[in-house]
Amino acid sequence: MYAAPFSYFRAASLQEAVKLLQELGEDARVIAGGQSLIPLMKMRMARPAALIDINFIPGLGDIHNSKGELRFGALVRHADLEHSAAGVTVPILHDCAAGIADVQVRNQGTIGGSLAEADPSGDWGTALLALDTSVVCLGPEGERTVPLEEFIKDAYTTALTHEEIVTEVRVKAPPKGSGGAHLAFKRSAPVYPTASASVQLTLADHNTCKDARIVLGCVGLTAIRAKEAEAGLRGKPLDEKNIRTAVDAARAAADPQSDMRGSADYKRVLVGALVKRAIGIAARRARGESVDAGHEYAGR
Amino acid sequence: MNMPDAKKILVRVRVNGVAREAEVEPRTLLVEFLREHLNLTGTHIGCDTTYCGACTVILNGRTVKSCTLFAPMADGGEITTVEGLAKEGKLHPVQEAFAECHGLQCGYCTPGLLLSTMQLLKKYPKPTEAQIRKGIAGNTCRCTGYQNVFKSIRMAAAEMEKR
Incomplete structure (x- = not known):
């Protein structure tokens, strides 16, 4: 399949990419890994007149740890993060990175591109919402830092203006006694999940839940923070009754649509099960245990 | 809408250790670049939708689905295709x-x-x-x-x- 014709520009720096966006106007788009944009262009669901390739900008794929804050350049590939020290210190990041699609897609797809695409079924929008995450955007007026909650506005819609580009994703490292997990269920490796859940818990005395973030993916137009479910755990012991309350609240917060991946009812049940399992794994990790978790699919 | 300028651009790569180049439309997929422009037909086009992996090649040490990369994105890269596995007539x-x-x-x-x-x-x-x-x-x-x-x-x- 051929994409519609377009003209191709290679940006040597972020500033040049912004300048090109200004000059080329609204029919131009930035391309990073291209793992969402290229399929859309081949199906002619996207027909940009120009592409601005940022893959050749030096240093944009670096990961920095700066005073308790992890900084991921927009071009950090999922596979880079999968094999990074950041994934070891913050396991929820590893769960997410190591389970996105398959090896080939993870080698090419980027964290910045995934957030800028804002696909409701994307994994990063869900996992990163369970942490304190902000997105650095560069435009003609300079740089601004937008909290992830405000960055993703709707399905495929972000706070980026046409002339802005994502340059970095910043994640505050969770405190001591905190653990998280991102679980997703998909039918096979290369496809988007049917549902996903991200949970980050901070425990006191190994059992009282000091803080909780519970995020649902693929069951709404954006990732959903299940705030009532979080409230059901915050300040309380992590026992069976409180977990059940939280899971019920999470299920109620889901707003799934029926599609080829499953009916709305099925997805609601599935996301509840994923939240329950993620709470269990997050708690074990918060207590210092090493637990393998991530995407579940046939054959894994 | 601006009319897109589909002017061809030069893509230079090393495939299986050999320098190769061709002028192509930017929308040329890497797999088409390999098959149609470099005549390396060992890499297959299967689903053409980033699913099946028949088009997998190694680009700069990492596998990619060559149906999901525009050829200019691989410019300057080092590519291994199936044709590059056997050495001196002996299978890998x-x-x-x-x-x-x-x-x-x-x-x-x-x-x-x-x-x-x-x-x-x-x-x-x-x-x-x-x-x-x-x-x-x-x-x-x-x-x-x-x-x-x-x-x-x-x-x-x-x-x-x-x-």
């Missing part, structure tokens, strides 16, 4: 293992599976079962049911360890 141990263990029937998915196996064994010379399954999860075979593919990969790992 990974190819030998697939032949030996019936890791293929129709052969359509094989070039992609061979390159995914190369990448897997480079990272994990003694892969676990889970690593094997996850390592080739982006490659779809509609004939073998995978058991013989797993067998081939295990044999290739054992053979390569001996050498």
Whole structure:
């Protein structure tokens, strides 16, 4: 399949990419890994007149740890993060990175591109919402830092203006006694999940839940923070009754649509099960245990 | 809407150690660049939707689906295709293992599976079962049911360890 014709520009720096966006106007788009944009262009669901390739900008794929804050350049590939020290210190990041699609897609797809695409079924929008995450955007007026909650506005819609580009994703490292997990269920490796859940818990005395973030993916137009479910755990012991309350609240917060991946009812049940399992794994990790978790699919 | 300027651009790569170049439209996919412009037809187009992995090649040391990359994005890159595996008329141990263990029937998915196996064994010379399954999860075979593919990969790992 051929994409519609377009003209191709290679940006040597972020500033040049912004300048090109200004000059080329609204029919131009930035391309990073291209793992969402290229399929859309081949199906002619996207027909940009120009592409601005940022893959050749030096240093944009670096990961920095700066005073308790992890900084991921927009071009950090999922596979880079999968094999990074950041994934070891913050396991929820590893769960997410190591389970996105398959090896080939993870080698090419980027964290910045995934957030800028804002696909409701994307994994990063869900996992990163369970942490304190902000997105650095560069435009003609300079740089601004937008909290992830405000960055993703709707399905495929972000706070980026046409002339802005994502340059970095910043994640505050969770405190001591905190653990998280991102679980997703998909039918096979290369496809988007049917549902996903991200949970980050901070425990006191190994059992009282000091803080909780519970995020649902693929069951709404954006990732959903299940705030009532979080409230059901915050300040309380992590026992069976409180977990059940939280899971019920999470299920109620889901707003799934029926599609080829499953009916709305099925997805609601599935996301509840994923939240329950993620709470269990997050708690074990918060207590210092090493637990393998991530995407579940046939054959894994 | 601005009328797109589809002017051709020069793409230079090294494929299997040989410098190659061609002037192509920017929308040319890497797989088409390899097949149509460089006449390297070993890399297959399967689903053409980023699913099946028949088009897998190694670009700068990492497997990619060449149906999901515009050729200019690979400019300056180092590419290995299935044509680059055999040396001096002798099959690579990974190819030998697939032949030996019936890791293929129709052969359509094989070039992609061979390159995914190369990448897997480079990272994990003694892969676990889970690593094997996850390592080739982006490659779809509609004939073998995978058991013989797993067998081939295990044999290739054992053979390569001996050498």
